[in-house]
Amino acid sequence: MGCPERGSINALLCSILIVNQTRLFVLAYLAVYPATVLSAGDSGPVLHLEPGDVRDGVVRDRTGNGHDARVFGTRRVAVGKGHALEFDGVDDYLVVPDSPQIRWQKFSIELWADPADGSHHVVSKRFNEIRQSYLLQIDQGGRRFYAAVLGSDKSTENWIELRRPPRSSRWSHYAFTCDGRWLRLYINGVQEIFKPVGTLPDIGRQPIPYINSPLEIGRSFYAPKWNWYRGRLARLSAYRRALHPEEVEAIYRRGHAVTSVRSRPDTRSRPLPKKRPRPPASGSLVLVRGGRAVATIVVPSPATYWTRQAADWLQSYIEQASGAKLSIVDDRQQASGPVISVGHTRLARDAGITAEGLKWDSGRLAVRGERLFLIGRNVKPAFQSARGRVADGNCRAVVTFLEDYCGVRWFLPGPEGTVVPPQQTIRVASPLDRTVVPAFAFSGGRFPYGSTGHWLDNITPAAIANNFRHGIAATTGGHTYYAMVPSELFAEHPEYFALIDGKRTAKGHHLCSTNADVRKLLVRGVLEQFRKGYDVVTLGQEDGYRRCRCAECEKLDKYRFRESGRSWLDFQTHVLPDTPCERLFLLHKSVIDEVHKVHPQGTVLLFAYAPTAWPSKKIPRWGKHVWVELSNQEPEVIEAWKGRAAGTTGYVYWFDIQLPMGMDVHATPSEAARRIRNLHRNGFLGLYHFPETNFGFQGPVIYALGKLMGNPDRDHQALVDEFCRGVYGKAAVPMRQFFTRLYRVHEERLPFHLRQGKRWARWLTTSDLYLLLYSPEVLDGLEASLKTAERLAASPRSRGWVRHTRDYFDFTRRLTETVVAYRAQQPKSTAESRVRLRDSVDAFNRVRLRILNYGPEEARRWFPGHGHFCNWLSGGGQHESKVYYVPWQTRKPAVLKRGVATLAIGYGGGPGYSFVKEPLTIDFSTPPK
Ligand SMILES: [Zn+2]
Incomplete structure (x- = not known):
């Protein structure tokens, strides 16, 4: 995970942050839509x-x-x-x-x-x-x-x-x-x-x-x-x-007449559009009329697992929308009347409609006469099962049909997040020939729309529709040493591991880059993945890299981070470009060459991270079967890697809750859109990221991000509007207001590029962030929108999701109040200020317990990412390995038994992590010293 090196902080100036806010910002937030503010004449x-x-x-x-x-x-x-x-x-x-x-x-x-x-x-x-x-x-x-x-x-x-x-x-x-x-x-x-x-x-x-x-x-x-x-x-x-x-x-x-500034798309909001466009009534093929089935679904005989699954989704959602249950027959039978052909049927073959030329999990929708064809590439047999984790093109075609012609939307994971509008009649334009090609071959890492709402155990319609899926068979995400050279080998083969401070150690899982058996194990590890059916296999060193000091390794490069006495950030920016960690590049190159002798067509995804962030000076080209996964997407790094590998993917940790933003908003819709467009323009083929399913504050961001990974040209503000309308119903306008205000505060007070990367204000801790972002006017404004939304929310869905945002908001407000109360009693605490502080911590703990106490069923329906939130809320500032990867349900009994008094939130408790210790850790049951 996380930052390569959580560098030293200049623990400056908490005092410069706001404690007692004035009303200066309020003017900027009066209107819902910035466009109207901007045109005001007197400004x-x-x-x-x-x-x-x-x-x-x-x-x-x-x-x-x-x-x-x-x-x-x-x-x-x-x-x-x-x-x-x-x-x-x-x-x-x-x-x-x-x-x-x-x-x-x-x-x-x-x-x-x-x-x-x-x-x-x-x-x-x-x-x-x-x-x-x-x-x-x-x-x-x-x-x-x-x-x-x-x-x-x-x-x-x-x-x-x-x-x-x-x-x-x-x-x-x-x-x-x-x-x-x-x-x-x-x-x-x-x-x-x-x-x-x-x-x-x-x-x-x-x-x-x-x-x-x-x-x-x-x-x-x-x-x-x-x-x-x-x-x-x-x-x-x-x-x-x-x-x-x-x-x-x-x-x-x-711009100005003296200069030429390239115009860029306007990112301002627009009012909520009233209606979704409908397909034309004439020149169309009718599939359901007046709530009665007209068409029959035809699948190939035999049908692959995912084609059958796609046909079942089609049948089920059409029935939910219209009440009509279309029958599914196989292509050995004669179907009379209109037909929806799913997958590689005889009918498709006869009509000359194939998946030829379609890449990844692209889908094709075509109408010929009375037949609608939904087709794409079949995934390999190895992934044709309920546990298959690669999206299939036939599924993409069906999901696209359900979205575009039946109006189905998968806004949030789970049953309550899916919207199926009632439709008496379902039809498609005729003739039709559309190909839907997602902009990225994969989006891996965390899967907010995966079947467990976090990890991708299985392909779901929501995962495909929102492009959080693997559209190719790829293992991504970087650190492959752990699995390929397991630490259990240390007992018998200490020489596989790095020589550090004079002795071989398995601590931190650092390897000896010149050990011949290590090379063999890496070759074996990569080949094993290709044999499982993967087309793209990652190769990358461990997290928190430390080099081996054996003479053979040391000979290969001038990579000397520890000796440089610099912070990681400084070293990476100024020293590393000239002294890359060649031993890793040389090892990886020789592993790749060996693998390609056996498996010449397999693509290896080379992890460019921390010591390998900048390209090798010794290996100018990596060949046509190597892609590079860049963990650093600064323009100069992208530029440095251009032309060196056959493809580029990104390892992006914008949303990582272990980083200082914690459970707050990591990117706004505009910021995410700008980044996605930029990566797409730079030819990135896929992304590995950490969208940690904070839907209460980031729901519209995750949804818009997903849609933009399909098509980066879509209007992200319109996607946010659509999300609000679909999820909150009658409460859509105040919820849109809520999110507009929330995101504007982030864009103004701590824009994306200052929230991460090398311009990150390293002295900003999680508590400082809450002070900086959530001044009283902001909290009052958000509260007012949320109250209006609570009043207007009419349906169970709308009430449920407004309540979800209420949980995040109460958490945010109460946490901010504890930090404000804590700062207010510094440097001198009085009996009165101490009581106020204790009360604010109590109020926060009540919200914390409310969230921790939700049961698994409530969480499944109304709280995507609940487990991760709970682990964070009870993290105690411990190292992430002790908490983050342990399922919440496993930790829950012990946490509730202990109680939350004096318990810190978040991980790590040091620079680069998200955590809040004081005042939450203060023991109010004993009198002050
Ligand atoms: Zn060595």
Whole structure:
């Protein structure tokens, strides 16, 4: 699992996080749909300069507010299809006279600039000889972006800074926003970093001080002299409010005449569409009319297991929808009237309809005359059974028919999550010839729609419909050493295992990469999987890799992580690309070559993870039967691997609940959509991931993600709408409101790319995250939507699923309140604050016990992922191996017997893990010291 190396934390600044929140954010969340907020007239810029417009020594303010800039010495230059002003870095600048409108407390400044080297302010408003009320600086050829506001003590500079690699293009868009509490920097439409203003929580009462100085563009004063900006500037505009990330992105996307910005799809919400489109009434083949069966289902004789299964699903769902039970006959019998042919029947063969050319578990739907053909590739005999774990193309064709022509949806796992709308008449367009090709060959790892709601024990219609399935016979997921060279071998063969600190050890399951028998065992292990029928077999080292120090191994490379004294993140970014762990690559290459002598057509999936994240310098090409599974999907890593293997797949742990986000939202629908589209564009063939079935908060995300893995071009917001409408019925609108608010908070306060990967704010613990995300306005807003939903929910389904989200919400609210109460009594606790803290912990524990006490039947129907949630809620901060992999039902009696008082939640209890210890671990039954 998890992070390669849970590196050291700079245990900085919990104090900078919010304890006592003000009301600043509330404005941003008033409306349900951001689109309506964005168009509000009075929220436009208060200052807008296009420096290329200079006339008679003046750049007019396009807003009409009169903030015209006087020009001193700069030169107008033609760039692209527009103009810019060039600042020479010696004495060029612009001046906008002071006005109350530019003495802002909340604001945004955004500009298009092409900065040269040098180190001076682009925008500043002077306060005294050495301080500016606000300033913005871009230097080092655009590699450093620095901004600050002055504290109300008139001396503290509350700054924020971003460094980035050299630019790929000259012109960039920069934005600096301040909402009174947080400073944010954006480059090219992406929020890159945020930081609190000074020491929270008092900033709302500590305004930025001003004097009547002008706004200077291109220079600033720092005693005893002026400093000058060198470079070009194409636009500068300012707002008296903090722009939302979506707005900054939209501004960037509009581009500027001096630059060419490729337009990207708009990600804003739309209102819920009223109706689902229906197939046309004419030119169609009728299968069920007025609730009576018209068609017969025909299967081949003999039918494979999965073809028969597909026909049964078809029969069952059509009956649930219409009341009509279609009979199933085999193709030796004559069927009169309309026919639905499932699989490779004689009828299909006669009509020339085959699965030829279909890849993976793609499906084909075709109508010829009175016959509807649903067909795809048969999976191999090895997977034709109730325990078969590879999706079959015939099943895909049937499931697609059920979705597109009968309106069936598998929104959540289990019976209560499936929606089958009543249909008196079922028909398909005629003629018809459609092929449905999923965008990814597989999505493995955890299977939120698998038959147990987590692991894929069996292929279900929900797993196929939502693309959380294997569409090829592949073993994925990386760490294969554990199974291929079991640790029991250590007793007899310590030489198979790594030499660490002078002795051979099986601890951590590290192997000796040059041992000939280890190589043989790996060859045998890979071949064994091919013999079982798999077409793609993974080969990859263990988690938490440590190298063998034997002389033979050490000779092969310069991979020396421990000696480098660097954090893993630092090492991986700066050292590893030049010193890859060649011993592993060489071993794996020789294993693959040996395997291909026996099984030339088998594809080996090479795990590129931690020490093997960056490609080998010694093996430039891996051949046409090797794919690579990238655990790091940063653009530079994808680029480095391009052309080296025959295919790329991703090992993505966006949703891993062991990571600091824990049971909270790991990705919003927009973020997941952006990532999926990006991976698809980069040619990724399959994904292994950890969607840990947190449906209470992430249901719409998991559903939209699944559909996007089928077709990344689908509108993710429309999928969220569809989910809400289908699952919550009359409560759809408030639930949509709930999720919109929830996801916006995450996008704004902790966007996806800052939540993981190398830009992860390592000092953010799980408790800090709850403080950062769930301020009182946010919790109140979510509570209000949920209450409305509870009032409106009319059907058992809608009430059941609203209740499910209520459990997650109560958990979130009560947990946040314990952390707030804990912070509030620091550094000095009083009898009163201690009582408040105890009460908040009690309230949280009541919610915790409510969830832990749900029985298996309740969990099966209404709580997907219940076991994982319960293990996390009772994890005690222990190592994941002690809790995560143990079924909840096994742990439950002991946990309930012990009780939850003083019990931490989550795993690991250290950097890189999700856990909350204090205040949950405080023993309130004994008096304080
Ligand atoms: Zn060795």
